Amino acid sequence: MKKMRIVGILILLGLLTACSMDNRNNSSMNSTEMNHSNHRMDEEMGHETTANLKSSKGEHELTFPKVLKPDSLTDNAVVYTIKAQQGKTKFLNGFETETYGYNGRFLGPVVRMEKGMNVTIHLVNELKEDTTFHWHGLEVPGNEDGGPHKVLKAGEKETIQFNVKQDAATLWFHPHPMHQTAKQVFKGLTGLLYIDDKNLNLPDRYGVDDLPIILQDKKFTDENQLDYDQVMNADGTTGDILLINGVIDPKLTVDRKKVRLRILNGSNARNYILRFNNDMEFQQIASDGGLLNRPYNTKTIQLSPSERAEIIVDFTKVKTNEVTLINEDGVNVLPIHVKEEKLPSKQIKQNLNQLQVSDEIKNKKVTKKIKLAGMMQHVTINNKKFDPNRIDFTQKQNKMEVWEIENVKDAMGGMRHPFHIHGTQFQVVSIDGKEPPANLSGLKDTISLEPGQKAKIAVKFKRKGIYMYHCHILEHEDNGMMGQIEVN
Numbered sequence: 001m002k003k004m005r006i007v008g009i010l011i012l013l014g015l016l017t018a019c020s021m022d023n024r025n026n027s028s029m030n031s032t033e034m035n036h037s038n039h040r041m042d043e044e045m046g047h048e049t050t051a052n053l054k055s056s057k058g059e060h061e062l063t064f065p066k067v068l069k070p071d072s073l074t075d076n077a078v079v080y081t082i083k084a085q086q087g088k089t090k091f092l093n094g095f096e097t098e099t100y101g102y103n104g105r106f107l108g109p110v111v112r113m114e115k116g117m118n119v120t121i122h123l124v125n126e127l128k129e130d131t132t133f134h135w136h137g138l139e140v141p142g143n144e145d146g147g148p149h150k151v152l153k154a155g156e157k158e159t160i161q162f163n164v165k166q167d168a169a170t171l172w173f174h175p176h177p178m179h180q181t182a183k184q185v186f187k188g189l190t191g192l193l194y195i196d197d198k199n200l201n202l203p204d205r206y207g208v209d210d211l212p213i214i215l216q217d218k219k220f221t222d223e224n225q226l227d228y229d230q231v232m233n234a235d236g237t238t239g240d241i242l243l244i245n246g247v248i249d250p251k252l253t254v255d256r257k258k259v260r261l262r263i264l265n266g267s268n269a270r271n272y273i274l275r276f277n278n279d280m281e282f283q284q285i286a287s288d289g290g291l292l293n294r295p296y297n298t299k300t301i302q303l304s305p306s307e308r309a310e311i312i313v314d315f316t317k318v319k320t321n322e323v324t325l326i327n328e329d330g331v332n333v334l335p336i337h338v339k340e341e342k343l344p345s346k347q348i349k350q351n352l353n354q355l356q357v358s359d360e361i362k363n364k365k366v367t368k369k370i371k372l373a374g375m376m377q378h379v380t381i382n383n384k385k386f387d388p389n390r391i392d393f394t395q396k397q398n399k400m401e402v403w404e405i406e407n408v409k410d411a412m413g414g415m416r417h418p419f420h421i422h423g424t425q426f427q428v429v430s431i432d433g434k435e436p437p438a439n440l441s442g443l444k445d446t447i448s449l450e451p452g453q454k455a456k457i458a459v460k461f462k463r464k465g466i467y468m469y470h471c472h473i474l475e476h477e478d479n480g481m482m483g484q485i486e487v488n
């Protein structure tokens with residue numbers, strides 16, 4: 001009896017310690033905040049950790065988003081119409097889930113354009129709530145960028161125009177309204193935007209040897225709904241169900257040749273570390289903002305929210321007919337069936353790009369410092385929360401400046417934050433004083449840092465206007481882990 005009571009006390013002590021661990025971010029709060037926070041904490045206790053992903057059962061052939069048909073197209077101009085819509089999508093056992101999509105019920109089409117083109121996009125908000133249309137990675141004037149200031153109210157239309165001034169890249173678009181970004185992306189508002197270049201000699205037959213792979217983990221309610229308010233976690237909403245291009249339990253059938261995968265981490269908060277189950281090497285050829293200088297041979301690829309990687313996978317190397325793309329935890333992300341017949345492949349060039357960080361830039365003084373800190377509702381940049389009426393920094397158009405980004409390690413360790421800047425593609429100068437690895441030495445619009453890491457990046461804006469910079473864990477962004485820079 002006495003022994004049992006001691007065991008009981010020990011268990012209770014264990015639970016209390018666990019609870020105080022979960023409440024660790026309360027340490028710096030005053031008592032009013034504490035009361036509020038304890039209330040919230042009760043609700044949040046259940047989703048403290050990242051949800052475990054389920055392996056794909058490989059039941060549904062992967063499909064690819066449609067390529068958006070232009071309203072009109074000439075050599076140097078293209079016109080599109082993009083509508084934010086709502087609808088119902090069948091994911092789970094034929095049950096209907098209420099979803100959002102662009103020009104459809106879930107996700108969006110691929111919008112394609114080329115460098116030098118004048119692009120006109122008619123935007124239509126057919127949702128019952130406000131939204132914005134943000135072009136992630138596109139170097140457009142601040143006014144066209146679709147940040148939280150550019151609200152398109154329910155039922156409204158707007159037309160934007162810009163000229164494409166950057167090289168080939170896999171970019172994307174998503175909403176960015178104040179406090180609603182995470183919910184709207186979670187419900188399905190995500191589309192790809194390709195800047196094309198016909199002279200690259202890369203696999204480019206869309207849906208055949210050039211395949212988009214949009215990774216998004218979701219948590220469905222018992223009613224098979226994507227009810228964001230029910231499942232949200234202030235430190236980043238994760239789910240147990242992985243959708244690729246909106247397909248649940250996907251499998252892929254590919255030709256036995258070199259195939260290009262354009263992978264987007266379109267998840268609210270989850271990081272992925274991907275590799276193949278046979279441990280084969282592949283080549284990363286591009287990062288967020290375009291081609292690397294040369295193909296980078298690797299067996300693994302890490303993507304934080306909003307990051308992209310283009311990889312070339314040589315499926316002739318697969319000895320059998322089956323190979324699986326897996327995540328770090330051994331979860332099957334995408335089972336792949338390789339067809340028997342070997343087909344000719346394109347020869348991938350060894351010199352893809354000519355990017356460099358000059359000695360002048362390496363020796364430049366840091367002129368902007370960014371400190372990322374906190375967890376949950378207490379996330380900040382430079383100890384501040386986002387204020388739409390406050391400009392945090394200014395920078396001259398076309399002037400290169402070196403920014404220092406630090407993920408501040410706190411007493412409790414902190415967490416990884418993917419830091420994103422709108423309207424520019426930057427280059428990483430150094431991470432913790434060292435040259436960046438090859439896969440991070442191309443153009444980037446997001447840099448993901450572990451607690452304690454510090455990076456220098458070379459940032460230049462080609463256009464003028466007000467741009468956001470923020471953490472791309474969407475819940476952190478919505479919680480105010482964001483600032484703004486005016487380029488003039």
Ligand SMILES: [Cu+2]
Pocket residue numbers: 379416417418471472473476481
């Ligand atoms: Cu963050």
